[in-house]
Amino acid sequence: MKTNVAILGGGNLGTALAKGLSRTDEASQKYDVTVTRRNTDLIQHLEEDGITVSSDNLSAVKEAELIVISVQPTQIEHLIEEIKPVLDPKQHIIASTMAGVSGEEIAKLTGSGYRILRVMPNTAAAINQAMTCIERTPHKEAEEKVIELFETLGKTLVINSELMEASTVLGACGIAFFLRYIRAASQGGIEVGFHAEEAQLIASQTALGASSLLLNSNNHPEYEIDKVTTPKGCTIAGLNEMEHNGLSSALIKGIKTSWEMIEKIR
Numbered sequence: 001m002k003t004n005v006a007i008l009g010g011g012n013l014g015t016a017l018a019k020g021l022s023r024t025d026e027a028s029q030k031y032d033v034t035v036t037r038r039n040t041d042l043i044q045h046l047e048e049d050g051i052t053v054s055s056d057n058l059s060a061v062k063e064a065e066l067i068v069i070s071v072q073p074t075q076i077e078h079l080i081e082e083i084k085p086v087l088d089p090k091q092h093i094i095a096s097t098m099a100g101v102s103g104e105e106i107a108k109l110t111g112s113g114y115r116i117l118r119v120m121p122n123t124a125a126a127i128n129q130a131m132t133c134i135e136r137t138p139h140k141e142a143e144e145k146v147i148e149l150f151e152t153l154g155k156t157l158v159i160n161s162e163l164m165e166a167s168t169v170l171g172a173c174g175i176a177f178f179l180r181y182i183r184a185a186s187q188g189g190i191e192v193g194f195h196a197e198e199a200q201l202i203a204s205q206t207a208l209g210a211s212s213l214l215l216n217s218n219n220h221p222e223y224e225i226d227k228v229t230t231p232k233g234c235t236i237a238g239l240n241e242m243e244h245n246g247l248s249s250a251l252i253k254g255i256k257t258s259w260e261m262i263e264k265i266r
């Protein structure tokens with residue numbers, strides 16, 4: 001029998017999760033997915049992929065075992081107030097994607113006794129290449145079910161609660177950070193002779209190659225960098241120029257600033 005999943009908040013992330021859940025046989029054989037938002041016109045296209053689209057949170061929740069909350073942090077109070085009459089601690093496992101909102105804060109709104117887990121996926125869920133960090137909880141059976149769901153969308157890692165903000169920055173915001181690198185690399189590529197689409201293809205495939213080298217070997221990045229930097233060659237010249245201009249420092253500072261911002265989100 002399939003597990004009913006309700007994704008409440010079909011915005012950028014909610015849509016990415018739904019798309020990923022409809023893309024593979026593994027996921028679509030395991031899960032029946034409903035996505036809700038108030039303005040359903042914008043996500044009606046998901047119905048073509050076998051996803052149920054609705055503005056009716058109450059019905060979606062009544063049918064579901066797994067509830068994935070994907071509204072903005074400022075929208076949670078209103079949402080919980082609406083679904084509270086049909087929330088049932090025995091039936092529901094709640095997985096929240098909200099940045100900077102703790103399980104305790106959600107429990108204050110739902111009332112006690114619920115199995116609430118924070119999860120931090122990213123938009124690569126749309127193509128089943130997400131990195132999802134999942135909060136370690138005492139609710140082991142619920143944790144297993146949430147891991148199983150997000151494993152169909154990419155890789156998962158169970159982490160302690162206090163690292164959820166760090167995972168938000170590194171994994172979820174990280175998609176935007178790496179994309180900005182690819183855009184900048186493409187712009188550099190155009191300066192040295194490529195058309196924009198050629199430059200983007202080369203930069204994107206090279207980024208995929210670089211990360212795959214690490215994922216396939218567990219090698220340190222610097223070990224793989226050393227294989228590229230021919231003595232007196234052009235790689236080390238370019239790399240050192242980037243560092244003179246603060247590449248690593250800019251990335252580290254950006255990640256720290258993003259992390260410091262999380263507590264101010266609500």
Ligand SMILES: NC(=O)C1=CN([C@@H]2O[C@H](COP(=O)(O)OP(=O)(O)OC[C@H]3O[C@@H](n4cnc5c(N)ncnc54)[C@H](OP(=O)(O)O)[C@@H]3O)[C@@H](O)[C@H]2O)C=CC1
Binds near residue numbers: 012075
């Ligand atoms: N974007 C990302 O890459 C990531 C986001 N997150 C977290 O996920 C959450 C969503 O982010 P994101 O997708 O970017 O934000 P969006 O604003 O794109 O999505 C939020 C969605 O929630 C819907 N919504 C608001 N209120 C309700 C309601 N009462 N019932 C049903 N739907 C509702 C809105 O649609 P409508 O107005 O039509 O109802 C909107 O589409 C945030 O908490 C964020 O911190 C986490 C990891 C990555």
Ligand SMILES: O=C(O)[C@@H]1CCC=N1
Binds near residue numbers: 099168172173
């Ligand atoms: O920018 C944000 O606040 C959300 C959380 C992680 C990605 N997007």
